[in-house]
Amino acid sequence: MEVRAESKGLVEFKDDRVFTWPTLVAKEFLAAIFVTVGLLFYSYVVDAPLRELSNPGQAENPAKAPWYFLGLQEALVYFDPWFAGVALPSLIIVGLILIPYLDINPKGNGYYTFKERKFAVSVFVLGYIYWYVLVYIGTALRGPFWAFFWPWEKWTHDFPTPPPLHSMPLPLGIILMMGFYFAGLVLPAMINRDFFNKLGIVRYVLTMGLLLTMIGTVIKMVLRLSFSIKYIIATPWINI
Amino acid sequence: MKLIPDLIKKITDNEIWKSVFRHGYTDTPRNRVLQIISNVWLHLHPAKVREHGTKIRFTWCMGGITFFIFLFETITGILLMFYYVPDVNRAYADMVDLMYVVPFGRFLRNSHRWGAHAMVITVSIHMLRVFLTGSYKPPRQFNWVLGVILLVLTLLLSFTGYLLPWDQLGYWAITVGTNMARATPLLGHEGPFAYILGMRADNDIRFALLGGTTIGAPALLRAYVWHCIAIPVIASGLMMMHFWRVRKDGGISGPL
Numbered sequence: 130m131e132v133r134a135e136s137k138g139l140v141e142f143k144d145d146r147v148f149t150w151p152t153l154v155a156k157e158f159l160a161a162i163f164v165t166v167g168l169l170f171y172s173y174v175v176d177a178p179l180r181e182l183s184n185p186g187q188a189e190n191p192a193k194a195p196w197y198f199l200g201l202q203e204a205l206v207y208f209d210p211w212f213a214g215v216a217l218p219s220l221i222i223v224g225l226i227l228i229p230y231l232d233i234n235p236k237g238n239g240y241y242t243f244k245e246r247k248f249a250v251s252v253f254v255l256g257y258i259y260w261y262v263l264v265y266i267g268t269a270l271r272g273p274f275w276a277f278f279w280p281w282e283k284w285t286h287d288f289p290t291p292p293p294l295h296s297m298p299l300p301l302g303i304i305l306m307m308g309f310y311f312a313g314l315v316l317p318a319m320i321n322r323d324f325f326n327k328l329g330i331v332r333y334v335l336t337m338g339l340l341l342t343m344i345g346t347v348i349k350m351v352l353r354l355s356f357s358i359k360y361i362i363a364t365p366w367i368n369i
Numbered sequence: 370m371k372l373i374p375d376l377i378k379k380i381t382d383n384e385i386w387k388s389v390f391r392h393g394y395t396d397t398p399r400n401r402v403l404q405i406i407s408n409v410w411l412h413l414h415p416a417k418v419r420e421h422g423t424k425i426r427f428t429w430c431m432g433g434i435t436f437f438i439f440l441f442e443t444i445t446g447i448l449l450m451f452y453y454v455p456d457v458n459r460a461y462a463d464m465v466d467l468m469y470v471v472p473f474g475r476f477l478r479n480s481h482r483w484g485a486h487a488m489v490i491t492v493s494i495h496m497l498r499v500f501l502t503g504s505y506k507p508p509r510q511f512n513w514v515l516g517v518i519l520l521v522l523t524l525l526l527s528f529t530g531y532l533l534p535w536d537q538l539g540y541w542a543i544t545v546g547t548n549m550a551r552a553t554p555l556l557g558h559e560g561p562f563a564y565i566l567g568m569r570a571d572n573d574i575r576f577a578l579l580g581g582t583t584i585g586a587p588a589l590l591r592a593y594v595w596h597c598i599a600i601p602v603i604a605s606g607l608m609m610m611h612f613w614r615v616r617k618d619g620g621i622s623g624p625l
């Protein structure tokens with residue numbers, strides 16, 4: 130044991146600390162000034178919107194939520210309100226909260242890296258972009274009656290009637306939905322056993338369940354846009 | 370030319386000045402430390418920080434800027450409260466007054482409005498940077514959780530403020546937003562399985578939020594109280610915890 134103790138040299142303690150004053154405080158101060166000037170300048174040039182007095186008898190068309198919720202309002206096109214307006218945002222919040230407990234990869238703690246955490250970074254960044262793409266569509270590309278208009282098109286009230294929608298037969302819908310989650314849970318675990326083993330069953334199911342739900346919303350949109358599918362699962366109680 | 374040094378000495382070398390500023394400003398390591406720890410605001414910071422934590426390319430300064438905009442909104446918001454009454458008969462007129470009558474009223478209202486949008490943007494960028502640096506990993510998991518709650522509160526702050534002008538834009542935006550509540554499973558009267566709890570339009574969760582079946586005087590008052598008192602107080606408390614935890618978790622995250 131003596132040998133080991135000897136071979137263990139002194140650990141070099143790297144002190145990379147600098148004085149907060151002025152290094153950090155000066156930057157914060159500058160940032161505060163820039164933000165203030167920027168906001169005041171913008172406020173001087175652009176007026177905040179103020180429309181007519183509210184009138185419960187005359188709905189705005191389109192009536193839009195504040196822009197940061199327009200991704201969810203856009204999801205309303207494809208999903209029932211209980212999902213787009215309640216379940217989906219709740220899942221997003223829960224999913225975000227769970228991130229630190231699901232991602233147990235010890236690498237990439239405190240520095241930028243893509244290589245050491247490809248899966249985590251790709252999923253998060255894609256989800257982030259997805260959110261803002263929906264926000265953009267909801268904000269800029271939706272006109273009266275929530276009809277779709279390209280940026281170069283003029284918003285009009287006479288647009289072609291959208292094609293009629295139809296739902297999948299219930300048994301087919303249930304099979305597809307179960308198949309989707311089943312395959313999505315089982316296949317990655319089989320192909321990448323290492324990934325599964327590292328996470329353990331609980332984390333794995335939560336991670337993949339959330340991810341599959343995110344992908345599922347995209348699939349539903351594609352189904353709607355290309356095959357006019359209204360619901361995948363339609364029951365008298367709940368529709369998805 | 371001894372005038373200025375003399376003057377400075379006169380101003381600073383007396384009991385009154387020294388009772389306020391406890392140390393001089395000769396640039397010594399000791400004074401750099403004192404500058405932080407003898408100031409109640411600045412001692413939010415440690416006296417020394419790891420170098421990468423001061424780099425804008427690391428933090429993008431987005432957490433700090435979000436906090437700063439929150440302060441900015443508090444100040445402009447308090448000023449707006451002098452001119453605004455959350456009464457359905459007055460609210461809109463107060464807005465018009467702000468835009469056309471109150472000196473700098475338009476400027477004030479614009480700053481508050483654009484600040485609110487800016488804060489939503491910066492908080493979301495802050496979250497992106499925290500994710501990309503993996504700063505939610507141990508030991509900072511819980512601070513990420515606090516952050517997510519702060520994100521939601523930021524959105525709710527902005528959302529409750531949207532109704533206050535009582536114009537068509539806000540009215541219908543909040544209508545669209547709160548209509549979602551009626552579709553809440555179990556708790557909203559149009560939601561799946563609502564019949565189990567016997568939900569109707571006048572006893573479901575949307576009714577509880579609005580204080581009515583439509584957006585009217587009670588809803589305006591509720592939005593106002595949430596917007597000006599409840600959410601800012603809760604958010605301030607959580608921000609204190611958030612900053613406290615940044616330090617208790619070992620300061621800004623960084624490579625080991």
Ligand code: HEM
Nearest residue numbers: 428432433435436496499504512513516517519520621622
């Ligand atoms: C009102 C909202 C918020 C404010 C005012 C705020 C403020 C701050 C500040 C000033 C810091 C110090 C470092 C920096 O500036 O980047 C920080 C760090 C941190 N924030 Fe936030 N934040 C908010 C929301 C969030 C959100 C939405 C999240 C994540 C979902 C989050 C997670 C964190 C974490 C984990 C740290 C530690 C980062 C590290 O050590 O590198 N915060 N926050």
